[in-house]
Amino acid sequence: MRIMFINNQGAGYANYVQIADNTTIQQFFAIKMQDQQEADYLIRVNRMPVPKDYVLQDGDRVTITPVKIEGAQPVLLEQIV
Amino acid sequence: MKKQKKLIRLTTLLWDSLKRLNRSRLKQIQTVMDDFSDKCLETTKDSHLFNTAVEKGWLIGAESIRSKIERNLNEFSHHLQRFKELINSDESISPNFIDIFGELLQIEQEFGKLNIDFKEKTISVITEDIVLNDFSFGPFEIRLFINQIKKLYNDSPYRIIAIEPNPAGNNSDVTHPHVSGEKLCEGEGHVAIRAAIEQGRFNDFFTLVKSILQTYNPDSAYINLDDWEGRGCYDCGDTISADESYYCEKCDREYCGNCATYCKVCDTTVCLGCSIECPDCKRSICTDCTNTCLECERRFCEDCLNKEGLCEDCEAERIENEEQHSEKIDAEV
Numbered sequence: 443m444r445i446m447f448i449n450n451q452g453a454g455y456a457n458y459v460q461i462a463d464n465t466t467i468q469q470f471f472a473i474k475m476q477d478q479q480e481a482d483y484l485i486r487v488n489r490m491p492v493p494k495d496y497v498l499q500d501g502d503r504v505t506i507t508p509v510k511i512e513g514a515q516p517v518l519l520e521q522i523v
Numbered sequence: 524m525k526k527q528k529k530l531i532r533l534t535t536l537l538w539d540s541l542k543r544l545n546r547s548r549l550k551q552i553q554t555v556m557d558d559f560s561d562k563c564l565e566t567t568k569d570s571h572l573f574n575t576a577v578e579k580g581w582l583i584g585a586e587s588i589r590s591k592i593e594r595n596l597n598e599f600s601h602h603l604q605r606f607k608e609l610i611n612s613d614e615s616i617s618p619n620f621i622d623i624f625g626e627l628l629q630i631e632q633e634f635g636k637l638n639i640d641f642k643e644k645t646i647s648v649i650t651e652d653i654v655l656n657d658f659s660f661g662p663f664e665i666r667l668f669i670n671q672i673k674k675l676y677n678d679s680p681y682r683i684i685a686i687e688p689n690p691a692g693n694n695s696d697v698t699h700p701h702v703s704g705e706k707l708c709e710g711e712g713h714v715a716i717r718a719a720i721e722q723g724r725f726n727d728f729f730t731l732v733k734s735i736l737q738t739y740n741p742d743s744a745y746i747n748l749d750d751w752e753g754r755g756c757y758d759c760g761d762t763i764s765a766d767e768s769y770y771c772e773k774c775d776r777e778y779c780g781n782c783a784t785y786c787k788v789c790d791t792t793v794c795l796g797c798s799i800e801c802p803d804c805k806r807s808i809c810t811d812c813t814n815t816c817l818e819c820e821r822r823f824c825e826d827c828l829n830k831e832g833l834c835e836d837c838e839a840e841r842i843e844n845e846e847q848h849s850e851k852i853d854a855e856v
Contacts (some may be wrong), residue, residue, distance in 0.1 A: 448727065452714065489726070507734065508736055519702065
Protein backbone atom coordinates (compact mmCIF):
# COMPACT_ATOMS: atom_id res chain seq x y z
CA MET A 443 0.00 0.00 0.00
CA ARG A 444 0.98 3.61 -0.46
CA ILE A 445 1.23 6.38 2.10
CA MET A 446 2.36 10.00 1.99
CA PHE A 447 5.57 10.48 3.99
CA ILE A 448 6.77 13.94 4.95
CA ASN A 449 10.20 13.88 6.53
CA ASN A 450 11.06 17.32 7.88
CA GLN A 451 14.57 16.21 8.76
CA GLY A 452 17.22 17.69 6.48
CA ALA A 453 15.80 18.73 3.12
CA GLY A 454 12.13 18.35 4.06
CA TYR A 455 11.40 15.37 1.86
CA ALA A 456 7.72 14.84 0.95
CA ASN A 457 6.63 11.96 -1.23
CA TYR A 458 4.54 8.84 -1.57
CA VAL A 459 6.15 5.61 -0.34
CA GLN A 460 5.17 1.97 -0.56
CA ILE A 461 4.94 0.03 2.72
CA ALA A 462 3.92 -3.48 3.69
CA ASP A 463 0.42 -4.12 5.00
CA ASN A 464 0.00 -4.04 8.79
CA THR A 465 3.04 -1.82 9.34
CA THR A 466 2.74 0.09 12.60
CA ILE A 467 3.89 3.67 12.94
CA GLN A 468 6.66 2.48 15.30
CA GLN A 469 7.94 0.01 12.68
CA PHE A 470 7.69 2.67 10.00
CA PHE A 471 9.73 5.09 12.12
CA ALA A 472 12.38 2.43 12.78
CA ILE A 473 12.70 1.75 9.03
CA LYS A 474 12.76 5.34 7.84
CA MET A 475 14.61 7.01 10.71
CA GLN A 476 17.29 4.45 11.48
CA ASP A 477 19.24 4.94 14.73
CA GLN A 478 17.00 7.84 15.75
CA GLN A 479 15.02 8.22 18.97
CA GLU A 480 11.26 8.65 18.72
CA ALA A 481 11.37 11.16 21.58
CA ASP A 482 13.37 13.53 19.39
CA TYR A 483 10.58 13.82 16.83
CA LEU A 484 6.99 14.95 16.52
CA ILE A 485 5.20 12.12 14.77
CA ARG A 486 1.78 12.78 13.27
CA VAL A 487 -0.50 10.58 11.21
CA ASN A 488 -3.18 12.45 9.31
CA ARG A 489 -2.21 15.53 11.34
CA MET A 490 -2.89 13.79 14.67
CA PRO A 491 -0.70 12.12 17.30
CA VAL A 492 -1.24 8.35 17.34
CA PRO A 493 -0.20 5.46 19.63
CA LYS A 494 2.93 3.48 18.75
CA ASP A 495 0.92 0.45 17.67
CA TYR A 496 -1.22 2.38 15.20
CA VAL A 497 -1.38 0.35 12.00
CA LEU A 498 -0.84 2.51 8.97
CA GLN A 499 -3.62 2.56 6.39
CA ASP A 500 -3.48 3.07 2.65
CA GLY A 501 -3.43 6.82 1.89
CA ASP A 502 -2.31 7.86 5.39
CA ARG A 503 -0.24 11.02 5.71
CA VAL A 504 2.77 10.60 8.05
CA THR A 505 4.76 13.61 9.20
CA ILE A 506 8.01 13.33 11.15
CA THR A 507 9.51 16.59 12.42
CA PRO A 508 12.60 16.94 14.64
CA VAL A 509 11.96 18.84 17.86
CA LYS A 510 15.51 20.18 17.85
CA ILE A 511 17.18 21.73 14.81
CA GLU A 512 20.45 23.61 14.96
CA GLY A 513 20.21 27.17 13.77
CA ALA A 514 23.28 28.75 12.21
CA GLN A 515 24.43 31.43 9.85
CA PRO A 516 22.21 31.59 6.78
CA VAL A 517 23.09 29.47 3.76
CA LEU A 518 23.11 31.41 0.49
CA LEU A 519 20.11 30.54 -1.66
CA GLU A 520 22.37 30.35 -4.70
CA GLN A 521 24.14 27.43 -3.11
CA ILE A 522 20.89 25.49 -3.01
CA VAL A 523 19.06 26.52 -6.18
CA MET B 524 -19.54 29.53 11.45
CA LYS B 525 -17.81 32.93 11.56
CA LYS B 526 -14.53 31.20 12.39
CA GLN B 527 -14.98 28.78 9.49
CA LYS B 528 -15.54 31.69 7.11
CA LYS B 529 -12.42 33.39 8.44
CA LEU B 530 -10.36 30.24 7.86
CA ILE B 531 -11.78 29.81 4.35
CA ARG B 532 -10.88 33.42 3.53
CA LEU B 533 -7.38 32.86 4.90
CA THR B 534 -7.00 29.60 2.97
CA THR B 535 -7.85 31.47 -0.24
CA LEU B 536 -5.24 34.10 0.52
CA LEU B 537 -2.55 31.51 1.21
CA TRP B 538 -3.50 29.46 -1.83
CA ASP B 539 -3.23 32.54 -4.08
CA SER B 540 0.11 33.39 -2.55
CA LEU B 541 1.42 29.87 -3.22
CA LYS B 542 0.24 30.11 -6.81
CA ARG B 543 2.23 33.35 -7.18
CA LEU B 544 5.25 31.63 -5.64
CA ASN B 545 4.88 28.73 -8.05
CA ARG B 546 4.63 31.17 -10.97
CA SER B 547 7.85 32.85 -9.85
CA ARG B 548 9.56 29.46 -9.60
CA LEU B 549 8.37 28.52 -13.11
CA LYS B 550 9.63 31.87 -14.41
CA GLN B 551 13.00 31.06 -12.87
CA ILE B 552 12.97 27.69 -14.66
CA GLN B 553 12.06 29.49 -17.90
CA THR B 554 15.05 31.85 -17.50
CA VAL B 555 17.46 28.98 -16.89
CA MET B 556 15.91 27.02 -19.76
CA ASP B 557 16.44 30.03 -22.09
CA ASP B 558 20.08 30.24 -20.99
CA PHE B 559 20.52 26.54 -21.63
CA SER B 560 18.82 26.82 -24.99
CA ASP B 561 21.13 29.71 -26.01
CA LYS B 562 24.14 27.59 -25.09
CA CYS B 563 22.82 24.70 -27.22
CA LEU B 564 22.29 27.09 -30.16
CA GLU B 565 25.80 28.40 -29.79
CA THR B 566 27.17 24.85 -29.88
CA THR B 567 25.19 24.08 -33.03
CA LYS B 568 26.63 27.19 -34.73
CA ASP B 569 30.15 26.22 -33.64
CA SER B 570 29.57 22.74 -35.00
CA HIS B 571 28.63 24.09 -38.47
CA LEU B 572 31.61 26.45 -38.51
CA PHE B 573 33.96 23.68 -37.41
CA ASN B 574 32.60 21.37 -40.11
CA THR B 575 33.07 24.03 -42.82
CA ALA B 576 36.60 24.84 -41.65
CA VAL B 577 37.65 21.17 -41.72
CA GLU B 578 36.03 20.57 -45.13
CA LYS B 579 37.80 23.58 -46.66
CA GLY B 580 41.10 22.72 -45.04
CA TRP B 581 41.24 25.85 -42.90
CA LEU B 582 43.09 24.03 -40.19
CA ILE B 583 44.09 27.08 -38.13
CA GLY B 584 40.46 28.27 -38.15
CA ALA B 585 39.26 24.78 -37.16
CA GLU B 586 41.77 24.72 -34.33
CA SER B 587 40.55 28.12 -33.12
CA ILE B 588 36.92 26.92 -33.12
CA ARG B 589 37.98 23.78 -31.28
CA SER B 590 39.57 25.80 -28.48
CA LYS B 591 36.48 28.04 -28.29
CA ILE B 592 34.29 24.93 -27.88
CA GLU B 593 36.67 23.68 -25.20
CA ARG B 594 36.29 26.96 -23.29
CA ASN B 595 32.52 26.87 -23.63
CA LEU B 596 32.26 23.28 -22.41
CA ASN B 597 32.85 24.20 -18.77
CA GLU B 598 30.20 26.89 -18.92
CA PHE B 599 27.86 24.52 -20.71
CA SER B 600 28.14 21.86 -18.01
CA HIS B 601 27.42 24.50 -15.34
CA HIS B 602 24.23 25.53 -17.17
CA LEU B 603 23.25 21.89 -17.64
CA GLN B 604 23.73 21.15 -13.93
CA ARG B 605 21.70 24.20 -12.90
CA PHE B 606 18.96 23.30 -15.36
CA LYS B 607 18.80 19.72 -14.03
CA GLU B 608 18.57 20.92 -10.43
CA LEU B 609 15.69 23.26 -11.15
CA ILE B 610 13.80 20.71 -13.21
CA ASN B 611 14.25 18.11 -10.46
CA SER B 612 12.93 20.49 -7.80
CA ASP B 613 9.73 20.59 -9.83
CA GLU B 614 8.74 17.33 -8.10
CA SER B 615 7.22 19.25 -5.17
CA ILE B 616 3.70 18.33 -4.24
CA SER B 617 1.32 21.19 -4.95
CA PRO B 618 -1.16 21.74 -2.15
CA ASN B 619 -4.87 22.03 -2.79
CA PHE B 620 -7.44 24.14 -0.96
CA ILE B 621 -8.43 21.34 1.43
CA ASP B 622 -4.77 20.64 2.35
CA ILE B 623 -4.17 24.28 3.28
CA PHE B 624 -7.41 24.43 5.26
CA GLY B 625 -6.29 21.27 7.11
CA GLU B 626 -2.94 22.91 7.87
CA LEU B 627 -4.67 25.88 9.52
CA LEU B 628 -6.78 23.59 11.69
CA GLN B 629 -3.66 21.65 12.66
CA ILE B 630 -1.84 24.84 13.63
CA GLU B 631 -4.65 25.63 16.06
CA GLN B 632 -4.35 22.11 17.51
CA GLU B 633 -0.58 22.20 17.84
CA PHE B 634 -0.07 25.80 18.97
CA GLY B 635 -3.39 26.51 20.70
CA LYS B 636 -4.15 29.60 18.64
CA LEU B 637 -3.58 30.90 15.14
CA ASN B 638 -3.48 34.70 15.01
CA ILE B 639 -4.82 36.15 11.78
CA ASP B 640 -4.42 39.76 10.64
CA PHE B 641 -6.24 40.30 7.35
CA LYS B 642 -5.25 43.97 7.22
CA GLU B 643 -1.51 43.23 7.37
CA LYS B 644 -2.03 39.86 5.68
CA THR B 645 -0.14 37.91 8.33
CA ILE B 646 -0.63 34.73 10.30
CA SER B 647 1.26 33.99 13.46
CA VAL B 648 1.62 31.65 16.40
CA ILE B 649 3.16 32.21 19.79
CA THR B 650 5.56 29.67 21.24
CA GLU B 651 5.79 28.79 24.89
CA ASP B 652 8.70 30.26 26.89
CA ILE B 653 11.97 29.37 25.18
CA VAL B 654 14.58 28.25 27.70
CA LEU B 655 18.11 27.32 26.58
CA ASN B 656 20.73 26.21 29.10
CA ASP B 657 18.72 27.83 31.93
CA PHE B 658 18.46 31.14 30.08
CA SER B 659 14.88 32.22 29.57
CA PHE B 660 14.09 34.18 26.41
CA GLY B 661 10.33 34.35 26.92
CA PRO B 662 7.80 33.40 24.26
CA PHE B 663 8.28 34.32 20.59
CA GLU B 664 5.78 35.21 17.92
CA ILE B 665 6.46 33.53 14.57
CA ARG B 666 4.80 35.86 12.06
CA LEU B 667 4.40 34.85 8.42
CA PHE B 668 3.76 37.64 5.88
CA ILE B 669 1.47 36.13 3.28
CA ASN B 670 2.29 38.76 0.63
CA GLN B 671 5.99 37.98 0.95
CA ILE B 672 5.67 34.24 0.31
CA LYS B 673 6.12 34.92 -3.41
CA LYS B 674 9.60 36.33 -2.61
CA LEU B 675 10.63 33.14 -0.79
CA TYR B 676 13.66 32.59 -3.05
CA ASN B 677 15.06 36.05 -2.37
CA ASP B 678 14.02 36.94 1.16
CA SER B 679 12.62 35.45 4.31
CA PRO B 680 8.82 35.90 4.46
CA TYR B 681 8.58 35.64 8.25
CA ARG B 682 9.82 37.37 11.38
CA ILE B 683 10.59 36.16 14.89
CA ILE B 684 9.33 38.65 17.43
CA ALA B 685 10.26 38.39 21.11
CA ILE B 686 7.14 38.91 23.23
CA GLU B 687 9.03 39.40 26.49
CA PRO B 688 12.49 40.29 25.16
CA ASN B 689 15.61 39.30 27.03
CA PRO B 690 18.12 40.61 24.50
CA ALA B 691 21.87 40.17 24.63
CA GLY B 692 23.58 42.71 26.86
CA ASN B 693 25.67 44.20 24.08
CA ASN B 694 23.16 44.00 21.21
CA SER B 695 19.47 44.63 21.73
CA ASP B 696 18.70 43.34 18.21
CA VAL B 697 19.74 39.83 19.24
CA THR B 698 16.78 38.40 21.16
CA HIS B 699 17.82 34.73 20.87
CA PRO B 700 21.21 33.17 20.08
CA HIS B 701 19.93 32.52 16.52
CA VAL B 702 17.70 35.57 16.01
CA SER B 703 18.94 39.01 15.04
CA GLY B 704 16.80 41.89 13.83
CA GLU B 705 13.77 39.55 14.00
CA LYS B 706 15.39 37.24 11.44
CA LEU B 707 16.16 33.62 12.20
CA CYS B 708 19.39 31.95 11.18
CA GLU B 709 17.79 28.74 10.00
CA GLY B 710 20.96 26.64 9.73
CA GLU B 711 20.08 22.98 9.26
CA GLY B 712 16.39 23.85 8.96
CA HIS B 713 16.77 26.13 5.94
CA VAL B 714 15.86 23.70 3.17
CA ALA B 715 13.08 22.02 5.16
CA ILE B 716 11.50 25.39 5.99
CA ARG B 717 11.59 26.45 2.36
CA ALA B 718 10.09 23.13 1.26
CA ALA B 719 7.33 23.40 3.88
CA ILE B 720 6.31 26.87 2.66
CA GLU B 721 6.56 25.87 -1.03
CA GLN B 722 4.29 22.91 -0.41
CA GLY B 723 1.81 24.84 1.72
CA ARG B 724 2.66 22.81 4.83
CA PHE B 725 2.26 25.80 7.12
CA ASN B 726 1.98 23.77 10.31
CA ASP B 727 5.30 22.11 9.48
CA PHE B 728 6.76 25.56 8.80
CA PHE B 729 5.78 26.86 12.25
CA THR B 730 6.90 23.62 13.91
CA LEU B 731 10.29 23.69 12.21
CA VAL B 732 10.89 27.30 13.23
CA LYS B 733 9.89 26.45 16.79
CA SER B 734 12.31 23.49 16.74
CA ILE B 735 15.16 25.85 15.81
CA LEU B 736 14.17 28.29 18.56
CA GLN B 737 14.25 25.39 21.03
CA THR B 738 17.81 24.46 20.08
CA TYR B 739 21.07 26.13 20.98
CA ASN B 740 24.02 25.76 18.63
CA PRO B 741 27.00 27.43 20.35
CA ASP B 742 29.19 26.96 17.28
CA SER B 743 27.16 29.34 15.17
CA ALA B 744 25.25 31.67 17.47
CA TYR B 745 25.08 35.43 16.99
CA ILE B 746 26.03 35.73 20.65
CA ASN B 747 26.99 32.78 22.82
CA LEU B 748 25.02 32.23 26.00
CA ASP B 749 28.26 32.59 28.00
CA ASP B 750 28.44 36.20 26.83
CA TRP B 751 24.70 36.89 26.85
CA GLU B 752 24.48 39.14 29.87
CA GLY B 753 27.69 40.98 29.16
CA ARG B 754 27.76 44.45 27.73
CA GLY B 755 30.09 45.64 25.02
CA CYS B 756 33.02 47.93 25.75
CA TYR B 757 32.24 51.17 23.87
CA ASP B 758 35.84 51.41 22.72
CA CYS B 759 37.09 47.93 21.78
CA GLY B 760 33.73 46.11 21.65
CA ASP B 761 34.80 43.28 23.96
CA THR B 762 32.05 41.73 26.05
CA ILE B 763 32.21 42.76 29.67
CA SER B 764 30.24 41.59 32.68
CA ALA B 765 28.63 44.09 35.05
CA ASP B 766 31.45 43.51 37.56
CA GLU B 767 34.15 44.24 35.00
CA SER B 768 32.66 47.35 33.43
CA TYR B 769 33.93 50.89 34.07
CA TYR B 770 31.67 53.87 33.65
CA CYS B 771 33.20 57.02 32.23
CA GLU B 772 31.59 59.97 33.97
CA LYS B 773 32.70 62.36 31.25
CA CYS B 774 31.11 60.66 28.22
CA ASP B 775 28.52 58.48 30.04
CA ARG B 776 29.63 55.21 28.45
CA GLU B 777 30.85 51.80 29.63
CA TYR B 778 34.33 50.48 29.03
CA CYS B 779 36.44 47.41 29.80
CA GLY B 780 39.45 47.57 32.13
CA ASN B 781 41.85 48.01 29.22
CA CYS B 782 39.99 50.99 27.82
CA ALA B 783 39.40 52.84 31.09
CA THR B 784 41.60 54.54 33.65
CA TYR B 785 41.17 56.97 36.53
CA CYS B 786 42.22 60.57 36.96
CA LYS B 787 45.22 60.73 39.31
CA VAL B 788 44.14 64.18 40.40
CA CYS B 789 40.42 63.84 41.16
CA ASP B 790 40.15 60.00 41.28
CA THR B 791 37.28 59.94 38.75
CA THR B 792 36.95 56.91 36.44
CA VAL B 793 37.36 57.98 32.83
CA CYS B 794 37.87 56.33 29.45
CA LEU B 795 41.10 56.74 27.51
CA GLY B 796 39.38 59.20 25.17
CA CYS B 797 38.39 61.50 28.03
CA SER B 798 41.82 61.45 29.67
CA ILE B 799 45.30 62.52 28.68
CA GLU B 800 48.76 61.73 29.93
CA CYS B 801 50.39 64.75 31.49
CA PRO B 802 53.47 65.38 29.29
CA ASP B 803 55.52 66.21 32.35
CA CYS B 804 54.69 63.78 35.18
CA LYS B 805 53.18 61.12 32.81
CA ARG B 806 50.17 60.59 35.09
CA SER B 807 46.77 60.07 33.43
CA ILE B 808 44.35 62.87 34.16
CA CYS B 809 40.82 63.69 33.13
CA THR B 810 40.26 66.65 30.83
CA ASP B 811 38.68 68.66 33.67
CA CYS B 812 41.89 68.48 35.70
CA THR B 813 44.12 69.84 32.96
CA ASN B 814 45.31 73.35 32.32
CA THR B 815 46.96 74.81 29.26
CA CYS B 816 50.46 76.20 29.45
CA LEU B 817 50.19 79.88 28.51
CA GLU B 818 53.35 79.66 26.49
CA CYS B 819 53.38 76.35 24.55
CA GLU B 820 49.59 75.73 24.85
CA ARG B 821 50.09 72.05 25.71
CA ARG B 822 47.81 70.58 28.39
CA PHE B 823 49.29 69.57 31.75
CA CYS B 824 47.97 68.50 35.12
CA GLU B 825 47.52 71.36 37.59
CA ASP B 826 50.54 70.27 39.62
CA CYS B 827 52.88 70.58 36.66
CA LEU B 828 52.17 74.26 35.92
CA ASN B 829 53.64 77.07 38.00
CA LYS B 830 51.65 79.93 39.51
CA GLU B 831 52.05 81.90 36.31
CA GLY B 832 50.55 79.07 34.27
CA LEU B 833 53.77 77.87 32.66
CA CYS B 834 55.08 74.34 32.31
CA GLU B 835 58.55 73.42 33.50
CA ASP B 836 60.14 73.71 30.03
CA CYS B 837 58.57 77.06 29.27
CA GLU B 838 59.48 78.36 32.71
CA ALA B 839 63.11 77.31 32.15
CA GLU B 840 63.09 78.90 28.75
CA ARG B 841 61.70 82.14 30.15
CA ILE B 842 64.37 82.23 32.88
CA GLU B 843 67.05 81.58 30.28
CA ASN B 844 65.69 84.35 28.06
CA GLU B 845 65.50 86.74 30.99
CA GLU B 846 69.09 85.93 31.95
CA GLN B 847 70.32 86.44 28.40
CA HIS B 848 68.38 89.70 28.23
CA SER B 849 69.92 91.03 31.47
CA GLU B 850 73.41 89.93 30.34
CA LYS B 851 72.89 91.87 27.10
CA ILE B 852 71.85 94.99 29.01
CA ASP B 853 74.84 94.61 31.34
CA ALA B 854 77.15 94.34 28.34
CA GLU B 855 75.67 97.45 26.74
CA VAL B 856 76.07 99.40 29.99
